[in-house]
Amino acid sequence: MTSVWQKRLQTLRYVVGENPLSLAAFLLFAAFVLLALVGPSIAPFDALASNVGAPLSPPSLAHWFGTDSLGRDILSRVIIATRLDLGIAVAAVGISCILGGLAGAFAGYFGGWTDRIVGRLSDTIMAFPLFVLAMGIVAALGNTVANIVIATAVINLPFYIRVARAESSVLRNAGFVEAARLAGNSEVRLLFHHIIPNILPPMTVQISLNMGWAILNAAGLSFIGLGVRPPAAEWGIMVAEGAQYIVSGEWWIALFPGAVLMLAVFCFNLLGDSLRDLVDPRRRT
Amino acid sequence: MNPLLSVENLSLEFRTRSGIVRALENVSLQLPEGGSLGLVGESGSGKSVLSFAVLGIQDAAAKITGGAIRFAGNDLLADGGSAMKNMRGRELAMIFQNPRVALNPIRQVGQQIEDVLLRHTALRGAAARARAIECLSDVRIPDPERRYTAYPFELSGGMCQRVMIAIALACKPRLLIADEPTTGLDVTTQAAIMRLIRDLGREKGMATLLITHDLGLARDFCDNIAVMHAGHIVEVGATETLFRVPAHPYTAQLVRATPVGQERLEALASIPGNLPDLRRSDLPPCRFSERCELRSATCATPLPTLTASAGHVVACHHPQARTSS
Amino acid sequence: MISTILKRLLGAIPNLIGVVVVTFLLTRALPGDPAAFFAGASGTAEAVEEIRKKLGLDKSLPEQFIVYVRDLARGDWGMSHATGQSVLTELTTRLPASLELTLAALFLAVIVAIPLGILAATRPGSWIDHLCRGIATAGVSLPTFFTGLLLAYVFYFLLGWAPAPLGRLDPYLSAPAQVTGFYLIDSLIARDFAVFVGALKQLILPTVTLALFVLAPLARMTRASMLGVLSADFIRTARASGLAPRTVLFTYAFRNALLPVMTTLGMVFSFLLGSNVLVEKVFAWPGIGSFAIEALVASDYAPVQGFVLSMALLYVLLNLSIDIAYGFVDPRMKIEN
Ligand SMILES: Nc1ncnc2c1ncn2[C@@H]1O[C@H](COP(=O)(O)OP(=O)(O)OP(=O)(O)O)[C@@H](O)[C@H]1O
Ligand code: SF4
Ligand SMILES: [Mg+2]
Numbered sequence: 001m002t003s004v005w006q007k008r009l010q011t012l013r014y015v016v017g018e019n020p021l022s023l024a025a026f027l028l029f030a031a032f033v034l035l036a037l038v039g040p041s042i043a044p045f046d047a048l049a050s051n052v053g054a055p056l057s058p059p060s061l062a063h064w065f066g067t068d069s070l071g072r073d074i075l076s077r078v079i080i081a082t083r084l085d086l087g088i089a090v091a092a093v094g095i096s097c098i099l100g101g102l103a104g105a106f107a108g109y110f111g112g113w114t115d116r117i118v119g120r121l122s123d124t125i126m127a128f129p130l131f132v133l134a135m136g137i138v139a140a141l142g143n144t145v146a147n148i149v150i151a152t153a154v155i156n157l158p159f160y161i162r163v164a165r166a167e168s169s170v171l172r173n174a175g176f177v178e179a180a181r182l183a184g185n186s187e188v189r190l191l192f193h194h195i196i197p198n199i200l201p202p203m204t205v206q207i208s209l210n211m212g213w214a215i216l217n218a219a220g221l222s223f224i225g226l227g228v229r230p231p232a233a234e235w236g237i238m239v240a241e242g243a244q245y246i247v248s249g250e251w252w253i254a255l256f257p258g259a260v261l262m263l264a265v266f267c268f269n270l271l272g273d274s275l276r277d278l279v280d281p282r283r284r285t
Numbered sequence: 286m287n288p289l290l291s292v293e294n295l296s297l298e299f300r301t302r303s304g305i306v307r308a309l310e311n312v313s314l315q316l317p318e319g320g321s322l323g324l325v326g327e328s329g330s331g332k333s334v335l336s337f338a339v340l341g342i343q344d345a346a347a348k349i350t351g352g353a354i355r356f357a358g359n360d361l362l363a364d365g366g367s368a369m370k371n372m373r374g375r376e377l378a379m380i381f382q383n384p385r386v387a388l389n390p391i392r393q394v395g396q397q398i399e400d401v402l403l404r405h406t407a408l409r410g411a412a413a414r415a416r417a418i419e420c421l422s423d424v425r426i427p428d429p430e431r432r433y434t435a436y437p438f439e440l441s442g443g444m445c446q447r448v449m450i451a452i453a454l455a456c457k458p459r460l461l462i463a464d465e466p467t468t469g470l471d472v473t474t475q476a477a478i479m480r481l482i483r484d485l486g487r488e489k490g491m492a493t494l495l496i497t498h499d500l501g502l503a504r505d506f507c508d509n510i511a512v513m514h515a516g517h518i519v520e521v522g523a524t525e526t527l528f529r530v531p532a533h534p535y536t537a538q539l540v541r542a543t544p545v546g547q548e549r550l551e552a553l554a555s556i557p558g559n560l561p562d563l564r565r566s567d568l569p570p571c572r573f574s575e576r577c578e579l580r581s582a583t584c585a586t587p588l589p590t591l592t593a594s595a596g597h598v599v600a601c602h603h604p605q606a607r608t609s610s
Numbered sequence: 611m612i613s614t615i616l617k618r619l620l621g622a623i624p625n626l627i628g629v630v631v632v633t634f635l636l637t638r639a640l641p642g643d644p645a646a647f648f649a650g651a652s653g654t655a656e657a658v659e660e661i662r663k664k665l666g667l668d669k670s671l672p673e674q675f676i677v678y679v680r681d682l683a684r685g686d687w688g689m690s691h692a693t694g695q696s697v698l699t700e701l702t703t704r705l706p707a708s709l710e711l712t713l714a715a716l717f718l719a720v721i722v723a724i725p726l727g728i729l730a731a732t733r734p735g736s737w738i739d740h741l742c743r744g745i746a747t748a749g750v751s752l753p754t755f756f757t758g759l760l761l762a763y764v765f766y767f768l769l770g771w772a773p774a775p776l777g778r779l780d781p782y783l784s785a786p787a788q789v790t791g792f793y794l795i796d797s798l799i800a801r802d803f804a805v806f807v808g809a810l811k812q813l814i815l816p817t818v819t820l821a822l823f824v825l826a827p828l829a830r831m832t833r834a835s836m837l838g839v840l841s842a843d844f845i846r847t848a849r850a851s852g853l854a855p856r857t858v859l860f861t862y863a864f865r866n867a868l869l870p871v872m873t874t875l876g877m878v879f880s881f882l883l884g885s886n887v888l889v890e891k892v893f894a895w896p897g898i899g900s901f902a903i904e905a906l907v908a909s910d911y912a913p914v915q916g917f918v919l920s921m922a923l924l925y926v927l928l929n930l931s932i933d934i935a936y937g938f939v940d941p942r943m944k945i946e947n
Pocket of ligand 1: 299301306308326327328329330331332333334335344346498563
């Protein structure tokens with residue numbers, strides 16, 4: 001066991017050493033998590049208060065990221081938004097990981113009609129352009145943050161189903177599962193005690209690979225006016241608010257939230273890649 | 286007379302993340318025009334690496350650190366292998382194991398032969414196609430016109446190997462390197478393929494370097510045999526001599542373990558112990574010493590090259606046959 | 611060959627049914643009581659009941675589904691409350707704008723990503739390999755709506771190289787006579803080069819924005835698949851037979867590497883069609899995406915459902931064509947299934 005961890009650690013060192021970006025991503029990730037946790041108490045101004053500075057003033061010492069058309073402090077808003085943006089993504093990915101993971105594990109383990117139903121469900125979701133499906137879901141269920149979470153969760157489902165299904169259909173016939181089966185364990189017990197714990201590592205990789213995409217989708221939905229309502233601070237909606245000012249040269253309103261959003265997604269994608277290298281070195285690309 | 290192919294003290298290493306793999310060290314061998322040489326040794330001993338180096342198609346990570354390869358008087362390593370460029374596929378050709386995956390899966394087999402003809406000959410269009418069909422019939426493929434348009438997945442393994450041979454022989458090369466040409470084929474097909482290679486070699490006066498796990502196969506097929514172990518050639522000799530008086534302890538063990546006169550197209554008899562890890566920095570001068578029953582203190586000194594009889598050479602401090610240096 | 615295509619067509623039917631069922635369920639999941647919604651705030655109880663009957667909402671769900679499918683097949687996709695037009699008409703008039711943008715972006719992405727992926731695979735560890743990996747990770751991290759704005763700011767506001775990011779054509783130019791609905795093609799047919807250049811200028815920024823996003827998965831896949839193929843046994847055979855490096859690279863390696871790339875194209879289209887909506891909003895592009903967004907904001911649901919359905923149908927169709935094309939490139943597909 002220790003040797004496995006030693007090897008992991010070695011690979012970790014190798015991955016980080018080979019690619020200093022991975023280290024940067026780890027640090028950035030920590031920073032984002034910190035912002036999400038303590039954001040409100042470190043924001044210099046009240047993120048929702050109007051006229052804390054002159055409207056549309058460019059970045060300055062008082063307002064590092066400038067102010068928007070209502071004179072709100074953009075830096076504070078960007079900081080506050082971290083919790084909402086990451087929260088939506090974490091909730092959505094959490095839901096689809098649990099539901100998709102269970103469905104996939106059942107499908108792979110039991111095969112037969114369970115597999116066919118789950119497969120059809122996942123194929124049907126994949127038959128839509130995913131962002132468009134998310135738009136449709138939010139439109140149908142109602143324009144709320146909760147529904148953004150649901151929509152993002154639904155379009156992520158197939159990825160988790162696929163990973164869990166593939167892993168569990170292989171594990172089903174693995175030696176140690178066979179042994180446990182001969183020892184008289186029930187199928188359900190086998191599934192929960194032997195299969196599911198073993199599909200967690202690849203699921204973790206999938207989570208980190210999906211996180212960035214989930215953030216991107218949620219922000220995209222609020223950019224087009226779904227879910228998050230003004231005056232709430234959220235990166236996508238802030239970019240949307242700044243969009244009209246771009247053509248008149250007030251770049252900072254859209255730039256800062258957009259850049260932070262991009263950084264967050266980039267950070268998660270890098271992290272996902274490093275994690276995949278760690279868990280599955282063969283697929284390193 | 287000068288040999289057709291001569292490898293002289295060739296050393297080659299792979300520079301990898303986990304260290305330097307000393308895959309070949311001071312390897313020498315000769316092959317006369319029209320002759321046949323068997324290169325035997327267990328898996329990982331460096332047979333394929335050696336043959337790739339001869340053709341100049343070794344991995345990018347491979348570095349030739351010394352020695353020379355001469356073919357028909359040309360120095361193949363000079364100018365970064367430029368002499369090889371126009372000879373590869375025309376003067377020297379190679380066939381591989383697992384013929385099913387060694388052919389382009391989404392190209393008609395006839396076209397794959399034609400690609401070689403277009404590259405090396407002046408034939409074009411219908412003439413090239415006609416010649417490609419002729420090549421297919423040369424390797425005794427029935428109904429060659431129809432087979433021209435077949436894809437590899439539509440052919441059996443034996444048929445694919447015949448196609449590979451057809452590709453290799455399309456330009457009537459003077460040397461054919463056959464790297465375990467029968468691995469992955471069933472026993473009857475193996476025999477047919479070997480007979481085909483031998484007959485075509487005789488017909489066309491082509492020299493053959495046969496790489497194999499199977500000492501018995503090499504005995505049936507080759508004039509001379511070179512035994513390879515962990516990147517060294519430990520013994521070379523005429524087939525009959527080598528079997529009668531094997532000089533190297535490794536060869537002796539192999540010969541003892543090779544059954545005579547029965548169905549013997551099978552893996553090389555296994556010899557106790559494993560090949561040493563070629564990445565080790567403390568590789569002993571004799572790479573067999575950790576498995577050798579005859580090892581003595583002198584074995585830690587550089588290996589001699591001893592001659593047992595004309596053309597019978599062995600690299601060992603305690604050869605089993607009478608030798609002279 | 612015909613039978614292969616037929617088989618593919620049959621294979622697409624379950625997806626088609628799935629798409630229609632899901633869109634049907636989405637129309638029934640409207641927040642609150644749809645009848646009350648359509649009756650408006652002033653609607654009396656009788657009016658609501660009336661509308662419920664008219665919409666067929668008093669029937670059972672399967673019956674409603676049959677009606678829904680029948681209406682769809684007849685081309686009755688509902689009405690847009692905002693414009694008073696039939697949804698299907700609205701969608702079909704706007705579709706060419708979206709398609710022109712999408713296809714242009716796909717084209718740009720392919721001609722950049724594939725050579726990049728090939729170069730990266732043939733020179734592992736070189737700067738171009740690192741560039742490719744960088745682009746692959748950075749590209750998928752780009753929020754398209756943000757890159758679009760950024761490009762507009764730099765190339766329109768700062769440099770003045772690009773026209774205002776407002777639609778397909780300068781207001782002072784008139785659209786070419788409609789043949790294909792693609793301005794670039796129609797203007798050439800009409801031999802109106804001023805319009806061609808105008809349309810091209812408008813098209814460049816949104817196209818680049820979209821292409822940047824889909825470039826990444828394409829380049830990454832090309833590189834990975836090319837790396838895999840280059841180490842395959844048959845490439846060694848080709849090299850051993852002395853074939854020219856160009857032949858080995860293109861006729862042997864690339865054509866084989868193309869197969870997995872084609873399979874990823876489906877995912878790429880999914881990304882494209884999704885981001886298309888965002889890019890249309892940023893560049894005020896009069897396609898079906900911005901139409902859907904306007905309808906969404908106005909709580910005008912029929913057009914949104916129509917949009918989701920049409921995009922899904924388009925996507926099913928695209929996947930089908932990829933499948934069929936795949937069958938042409940890979941001879942092994944003919945006898946399988
Ligand atoms: N690209 C490479 N990088 C690093 N090491 C390599 C590479 N190719 C071969 N080797 C090493 O070179 C040694 C010889 O390999 P080679 O393939 O020549 O063996 P072989 O005698 O042909 O075995 P087999 O009978 O299994 O084909 C092995 O130890 C192998 O690990
Ligand atoms: S040199 Fe010594 S150790 Fe090596 S094979 Fe000969 S006797 Fe054995
Ligand atoms: Mg080999």
